[in-house]
Amino acid sequence: MLNLELKPLVLALAGLFSIVSIAHAENKAEALELGSVDVVSTTPLQALGTPISEVPANVQVATSKEIDQQKPLNLGEFLDNNLGSVNTSNGVGNPYQMDVSYRGFNASPIMGSPIGMSVYFDGVRFNEPFGDTVNWDLIPSNAISSINLIPGSNPLFGLNTLGGALAVNTKSGATSPGISATLTGGSWGRRAFQFEAGGENKDRGIDYFVAGNVFHENGWRNYSSSDIRQLFSKFGWHNDKTDLDLSLALADNKMEGTQALPLSMWSNTKQAYTYPDSIKNKLAMISLKGTHFLADDKLVAGNVYYRMSNAKSFNSNAQCADAGCPDTINGSIDPNYQGLGSFDAQNVTSKTSQDGYGGSLQFTLLNDLVGHHNNFTVGASADWGHVNYNQDGYLANVQGYQTITDQTMTLLNYVRLKAKTDYYGFYATDNFAFNEQLNLTLSGRYNIAKVDLIGGTEADANILS
Known part of the structure; x- marks a missing residue:
């Protein structure tokens, strides 16, 4: 593997600021972006933070320094290699489309998977509006400043936070100044190029990062x-009191994968069982977030966002008997074999268009209560989504493990579905310190969720709410 990297010495200085606490920072608003492994935020938006020793859970923290040193293929790979109780599986057959499991709860890109984790990207919920899935290929690993993995059924992070929440924060020009570029080459035709650039004008109080x-x-x-x-x-x-960040995330990806092989084909593990199988994901997301100190112990944080994502998939499914897909296994008749007349396969195409938008507002008060240290946070969020989902299944034939759609384009089945999602949440958490050894944390959330489904397998399907 060839790995060529250019990085100015100024980047080494960024690590010196990572341990600066808010209480001692000259600029309180900017210090929120610097982060610290000793003080963590356990809320969707940035807060004044809680000492990690006072959080009643095993919060795991990772920083950009660890990510930059390891240069993982993607975020899922980094989580698997570095955080405890995290595992990944790859049923789709592509390294960018893995299932991430934390203590048995999944965050998966596969529609219909039981989702048990919430993922936040700079305070914006990154789970898709349709199915709550998570497309890991859309998150650029070299833009990540810090990662907080918060275990348990934490009510602050909304629906489906059954096993935990993953909060991803991105770099800024203030925290990651300088220029870095990495060129990589390797086996199986691997070619990769990464770059990042950041800077700050302290006199004007502006910064940029790309x-x-x-x-x-x-x-x-x-x-x-x-x-x-x-x-x-x-x-x-x-x-000195306010910080505003406008960010834009774009992605245009195509990933191919193939299924697991039956035992009868293990003589050549590189071959595809059936093909093609592909997924195309596109994302455009813009968000504006801000924090403002009303006083040293009072912080207001908020964000608004809009995201547009499109996904297209092509799946080959063989249930056949020919030279490329036998109906026997080791000489015995396959009990799962089903014929389709003169056709022996099915190709399924799908297209999902999603628009999501919303915002959050949060207030944090760090003050003594009846003579004891107390950290109180209250917030509200609103997320709306509009979804168009189309799926078509066509008759096909297998030729050399490739499924070829019938020229007549015979349609076996179809789905035409429109969905509208409205999610509202109101949450609060309080951390009360009885003494240096004992803290009490109380959290709660009230959710309002409405999902409208219009359509289905029939054009005149009823509306489901």
Whole structure:
């Protein structure tokens, strides 16, 4: 593997500021972005933070320094290699489309998977409006400043936070100044280029940060290539009390994968069982977040966002008997074999268009209560989503493990579905210190969720709410 990296010495200075606490920072608003492994925020938006020793859970923290040193293929790979109780599986057959499991609860890109984790990206809920799935290929790893993995059924992070919440924060020009570029090449046709650039004008209180990824790999198996294109930019302004950040995230990815092989084909593990199987994901997300100190112990934080994501998939499904897909296994009749007349396969295409938008507002008060240290946070969030989902299944034939759609384009089945989601949440948490050894944390959330489904397998399907 060839790895060429250019990085000015100024980047080394960024690590010196990572341990600066808010209480001693000259600029309180900017200090919120610096982060610390000793004080963590356990709320969706940035707060004044709680000492990690006072959090009644095993919160795991990772920083950009660890990510930059390891240069993982993607965020899922980094979580698997570094955080406890995290595992990944790859049923789709592509390294960018893995299932991430934390203590048995999943965050998966596969529609219909039981989702048990919430993922937040700079305070914006990153789970898709349709199915609450998580597309890990849309998150650029070199733009990440810090990661907080908060275990348990934490009510502050909303629906489906059954096993935990993952809060991802991005870099800024103030925290990551300088220029970095990495060129990588390797086996299976791997070619990758990463870059990031950041800077700050302290006199004007403005900063910028840009990061990009271009990745291609043929994959170690046939028909399992990956083409990843990610771009992230952030522009910020701050003074001694206020910090504003406008960010834009773009992605345009195509990933191919293939299924697990039956025992009868293990003589060549690189071959595809059936193909093609591909997923195309596109994302455009813009968000504006801000924090403002009303006083040293009072902080207001908020954000608004809009995201547009499109996904297209092509799935080959063989249930056949020919030279490329036998109906026997080791000489015995396959009990699962079902014929389709003169056809022996099915190709399924799907297209999902999603628009999501919303915002959050949060207030934190760090003050003594009846003579004891107390940290109180209250907030509200609103998220809306509009979804168009189309799926078509066509008759096909297998030729050399490739499923070829019938020329007549015979439609076996179809789905035409429109969905509208409205989610509202009101939450609060309080951390009360009886003494230096004993703290009590009380959290709660009230959710209002409405989901409208219009359509289905019939054009005149009823509306479901």
